[in-house]
Amino acid sequence: MSAGETPLPVADRAGVRRAVLRLVRADRRAFAGTLLLNVLAAVAGLAGPWLLGRIIDDVRAGQGVAAVDRLARWILLCALAQLLLARLARRAGNRFGERTLARVREGYVENVLALPSSVVERAGAGDLTARGTADVSTVGTTLRDAGPELLVNTVQGLFVLGAVFTLDPLLGGLGLLTLAPVWLAVRWYLRRARDAYLAEGAAGSAVAEIIATTAEGARAIEAFGLGGRRIAASRDALERSRRARLRTLFLRSVFFPVTETTYTVPAAAVLLLGGWLHARGEIGVGAVVAAALYLQQFVEPLDQILMRVEELQSSGASFARVEGLAQVSGRAPKGTGPQDGRTTAAPALSPGARLEVRGLHYAYDHGAEVLHGVDLAVRPGERLALVGPSGAGKTTLSRLLAGIDRPGSGSVTVGGVPVAELPPEVLRRQVVLVTQEHHVFLGTVRDNLRIAEPASTDAELWAALGAVGAERWVRGLPDGLGARLGAGGYPTDGPQAQQLALARVVLADPHTLILDEATALLDPATARHTERALAAVLRGRTVIAVAHRLHTAHDADRVAVLAHGRLAELGTHDELVAADGTYAALWRTWHGDAPRP
Numbered sequence: 001m002s003a004g005e006t007p008l009p010v011a012d013r014a015g016v017r018r019a020v021l022r023l024v025r026a027d028r029r030a031f032a033g034t035l036l037l038n039v040l041a042a043v044a045g046l047a048g049p050w051l052l053g054r055i056i057d058d059v060r061a062g063q064g065v066a067a068v069d070r071l072a073r074w075i076l077l078c079a080l081a082q083l084l085l086a087r088l089a090r091r092a093g094n095r096f097g098e099r100t101l102a103r104v105r106e107g108y109v110e111n112v113l114a115l116p117s118s119v120v121e122r123a124g125a126g127d128l129t130a131r132g133t134a135d136v137s138t139v140g141t142t143l144r145d146a147g148p149e150l151l152v153n154t155v156q157g158l159f160v161l162g163a164v165f166t167l168d169p170l171l172g173g174l175g176l177l178t179l180a181p182v183w184l185a186v187r188w189y190l191r192r193a194r195d196a197y198l199a200e201g202a203a204g205s206a207v208a209e210i211i212a213t214t215a216e217g218a219r220a221i222e223a224f225g226l227g228g229r230r231i232a233a234s235r236d237a238l239e240r241s242r243r244a245r246l247r248t249l250f251l252r253s254v255f256f257p258v259t260e261t262t263y264t265v266p267a268a269a270v271l272l273l274g275g276w277l278h279a280r281g282e283i284g285v286g287a288v289v290a291a292a293l294y295l296q297q298f299v300e301p302l303d304q305i306l307m308r309v310e311e312l313q314s315s316g317a318s319f320a321r322v323e324g325l326a327q328v329s330g331r332a333p334k335g336t337g338p339q340d341g342r343t344t345a346a347p348a349l350s351p352g353a354r355l356e357v358r359g360l361h362y363a364y365d366h367g368a369e370v371l372h373g374v375d376l377a378v379r380p381g382e383r384l385a386l387v388g389p390s391g392a393g394k395t396t397l398s399r400l401l402a403g404i405d406r407p408g409s410g411s412v413t414v415g416g417v418p419v420a421e422l423p424p425e426v427l428r429r430q431v432v433l434v435t436q437e438h439h440v441f442l443g444t445v446r447d448n449l450r451i452a453e454p455a456s457t458d459a460e461l462w463a464a465l466g467a468v469g470a471e472r473w474v475r476g477l478p479d480g481l482g483a484r485l486g487a488g489g490y491p492t493d494g495p496q497a498q499q500l501a502l503a504r505v506v507l508a509d510p511h512t513l514i515l516d517e518a519t520a521l522l523d524p525a526t527a528r529h530t531e532r533a534l535a536a537v538l539r540g541r542t543v544i545a546v547a548h549r550l551h552t553a554h555d556a557d558r559v560a561v562l563a564h565g566r567l568a569e570l571g572t573h574d575e576l577v578a579a580d581g582t583y584a585a586l587w588r589t590w591h592g593d594a595p596r597p
Helices: 013-026 028-060 065-114 117-123 125-167 169-177 180-216 218-223 227-260 265-279 285-323 394-401 424-430 445-450 458-467 471-475 494-508 524-537 550-555 573-579 582-591
Strands: 355-363 369-378 383-387 409-414 431-435 512-516 542-546 558-563 566-571
Touching: 013 028, 013 065, 013 285, 028 065, 028 125, 028 285, 065 125, 065 285, 117 125, 125 169, 125 180, 125 285, 169 265, 169 285, 180 218, 180 227, 180 285, 218 227, 227 285, 265 285, 355 394, 369 394, 369 566, 383 394, 383 550, 394 431, 394 512, 394 542, 424 431, 431 494, 445 458, 445 494, 458 471, 458 494, 524 550, 550 582, 558 573, 558 582, 566 573, 566 582, 573 582
Parallel strands: 383 542, 383 558, 431 512, 512 542
Antiparallel strands: 355 369, 355 409, 558 566
16 A cells, blocks of 8 residues: 555455355345255265164174175265255355355446545555456455355265264264364464465455556656656555465465364374274173264365365455445445335535635645635525645635545535535535546446436436537437447547436536536637536536636636635636736736736
C-alpha cells in the first residue's frame, strides 16, 4: 500500500463465521442433502473392514467357502454402494459450491458498488482488483473443490474412528492418542496461518496497486523522469510480497512433514496392542485386523483433511478480505432485511431543498488546509458557476458539495441534512458529480445509457442523446442504440464518452448536478451548446459548474469566485464585471484584454 492510501478493512474471525453461516442458510436444503449423502457413503465404506474381520474369524472357526463367498458378495455390494453414494455426494457438493460462489461474487459486486467514492479513491484500484480477482478466485476454488472434499473426508474420518471405538474402546483410544502429534501440529499451524495469509494477500494487493498506477501514469512518469523511482518502489513491493510468501511456505514446510510422519503410527500401535490383547485372549484376530484396516483407511481422509485445512487458511484469509468490504459499504446482507435484498427506488429530495455551506474548512490527509471558512447558499433551481485560478479549491469544494468527502469542520447540507450522511442510494441518484473522467462500459449504447435509469424507453434515450449533441453520431452507427461499444465494438473517443456520461445525467434527472470540467474534452462551441441544452433539460434543477471556460460563468445565474481557498466574490456576471475585482480580471484575461492599470 503506497503512501496516502488507506487499506480496506478485513473481516475478523467472527465476521467470517457469520458470513459462512449466512451462505449455508441461503441453501440449507442442498447443504443438508449433501451432508446426508456423505453420511451414507461413509457408512457404506465401513462395511468392508468389518466384513473382512468376520471372514477371518469365520475361517478360524472352521466355516466353509460358502460363508466366505456370502460375506465377499456383501463387501462387493457395499463397495459399489459407497462408490455411487460418494459420486452423488461430490456432485451435490460441487453444485452447492457453485451456487454459493455465485452468491459470494454477487455480494462482492454489490459491496463494491456501495462503497463511498472517497473510500475507493483512498484504497486505490490495486486492492479492489486483487480482492475481486485473486481472492474471489481462491474462494471459488475452495467452494468448488476443497469444500466438498473436506466435507466428504471429515464425515468418513469421523465414522471410521467411531467404528474403531465400536470394535474395542481400548484400541480406539490408543488410535486417537497416537494422533496427538497431528493435533499439536494443526494447532501450531492454525495459530500462525491466518495472519500469514492475510499479510500475503495485502502484499499481493500492493504489487497490483503499484503496477496499475505505474501503467496508468506511464506518460507522466516518462515525462518527469520518474522511472527509477517507480522501479525502486516496484522492487520494494515485490520484496515484501516475496517475504510474505516465504512465511507461508515455511509454515507449510513444517506442518506437512510433521503430520505425514504420523500416518502409520496409529495402525502400527493398534496391531501391537491388539496382538498383546489377543495373546491374552481378550480380543479376536478379526477385530484386530478390522481395527488396523479402519485406521489405515483413516489415513486417506486424514491426509485430505490436512491438505484442505491448509487451503482453508488461504481461502479463509481471502474470504475475510472479500467480506471486509461489507464493513464500509453499509449494505445489509441479503436475507437480513425485511425485503430480503429487493431494491427500492431512492426517495427524492424536495425540489425546494436548499444546498448550504457554512463555515467550511477542509484539508486533505497530512496536508495543509485548502478551504478556509467558506459560506455559500445555493438557491433551489439555480445555475451557479464556481470560478477561480488554479489551486483555488474549486474541485475540492465540488467534491464536498457532492458528498464524496466530509468537511474538516463546518457543514455542507441539502434540505438541512448533511450531504455526506445521505444514504448512498439517495446521494448517488439525487446529487450527481460529473467530471472529465468518464467510462464507457462494455455493451451497447442502450446498456450504457440505461445504467442511469433502467426503465428508460428508446424515445427517452434518443431525447437524452439529442440534449447533449450525441444523437447524430449514434444514429450513424450500424445498429444505433444497439451498437456495441468498447473492445470488439465501436471505439469511442473522449468527447463521445463525455457525451454519453452527460446523457446519463439527463436520464437520471438529479436534484443537484455538479459539473467539474464535464465538457472539457468538447470543443468550445459544442461545450457551450451542450451546457445550454443541459440547462434547458434540467430546468428547475440546481446546477453547479466549475467554470474553466468563462462562457459557463457568463451563462450562469450567479458566479462564486474562489481565491486561496476562500469565497472572494459572489454575484451575477454583470455585477462582478462592474465591481472590477478578481472575476473582472479573470474575464479580461480570458478575452485577451490588457489588464487595467
